[in-house]
Amino acid sequence: MATDTKQRILDAAERLFADHGFPATSMRDITNEADVNLAAVNYHFGSKEALLIAVIERTAAPINRDRLERLDALERDAGGGPVDVEALIRAFLAPMFDRWSLWGKSEPKILKLVGRIHAEVDQELRAKFIRQFDTVFARYAVAFQRSLPELQAGDVHWRMLFLVGSMAHTMTWGASIIATDRGARREPGEILEALVRFAADGMSAPAPQGVAVPAGGMR
């Protein structure tokens, strides 16, 4: 069963990379967990790094495709006009939370891993598969700019960085918070809505006053 072996390796790698990170996970860890032979990884994928890329591809690619499709739909409906900021944020975030929901009770390792990708991986390696994310980021940046015309492009970028940070951190640590913190138990859908609310108000906050204040406020 060749495909089964490949799948089991991918599943195990996903779990372990998510829990311990890429550098801290050895191929022996992976092959033990997957209950396959050590040599199987190199046979099927070529190298540990190639395995990581395969894992990422399997998980991140559909999410990013989904993000772009939702953005397309929103822009089509808006007919060239600005899209509602909250809808924009939801379109960006929902593809990740949807997959969390799909996993039901079990921990969303996929997302923890995707969260890690944003935060952990070394710059050079990151660049290899962040290409697709950069495309998504750029498309959304344009859309946000159109919906928030009073903001400078740089301000939009920074606020999007804040948004991505909230998302990545939530994906990485959200599950363990749910596990430990009694009163903070929430369904993925509720967390999504909480984050959408938080980010929508943050994104729509008034633009920073430049150096040239119209006199009155300062001093």
Place this chain on the structure above:
Amino acid sequence: MATDTKQRILDAAERLFADHGFPATSMRDITNEADVNLAAVNYHFGSKEALLIAVIERTAAPINRDRLERLDALERDAGGGPVDVEALIRAFLAPMFDRWSLWGKSEPKILKLVGRIHAEVDQELRAKFIRQFDTVFARYAVAFQRSLPELQAGDVHWRMLFLVGSMAHTMTWGASIIATDRGARREPGEILEALVRFAADGMSAPAPQGVAVPAGGMR
């Protein structure tokens, strides 16, 4: 020069841990960078892990002390009443950004590392020095709850997670964005204010409607 050797090891470790992460950085990398002997690390610190803790202590401890002092001051001024949310957020964030400013033009490796700590480090290791952060988090959670009484405690926790995520991500990736993205160049103080604005509006967003809505809004 014994103390000099210790300092150089700490400086080099800080740089390398920040850039490549803890597991991916070898002691040989560190001692080469610091231009000291390989054995010096174990002589002065005992182990690689103990070195990481020493690095963290040197950087994170003052930041967290600062956070608590600012919170004390705010609560003293408020005389038992609720503290302004924006002031609360600024008190939490400013200690990190202040240190960024202190570094002037050079990259704030310290902060990138602190950002990584929140995102990368393995749960068990993390627990060792996150104690102090947990204290800070808990104190601020109480203060936020008092300032946002319409929110449930769990909602406050989640929003604080979003806030921490924005901060950590900004610390980890902010410098490289400044370096690459022309129009996004900002002073640390400006980024702080941008993040305060973003998070203050996010934190103060309306509470999520529970299941029992007073009829009228939905449908």
Place this chain on the structure above:
DNA sequence: GTCTATATGCGGATAGAC
């Protein structure tokens, strides 16, 4: 396709001379 056995190198840590 899957296995065992092994090549080869890097990892953290230490012994012991100076």
Place this chain on the structure above:
DNA sequence: GTCTATCCGCATATAGAC
């Protein structure tokens, strides 16, 4: 306190039998 030399285990990767 600082150095060299070295232990020893684990890392990735591969050769070659089945």
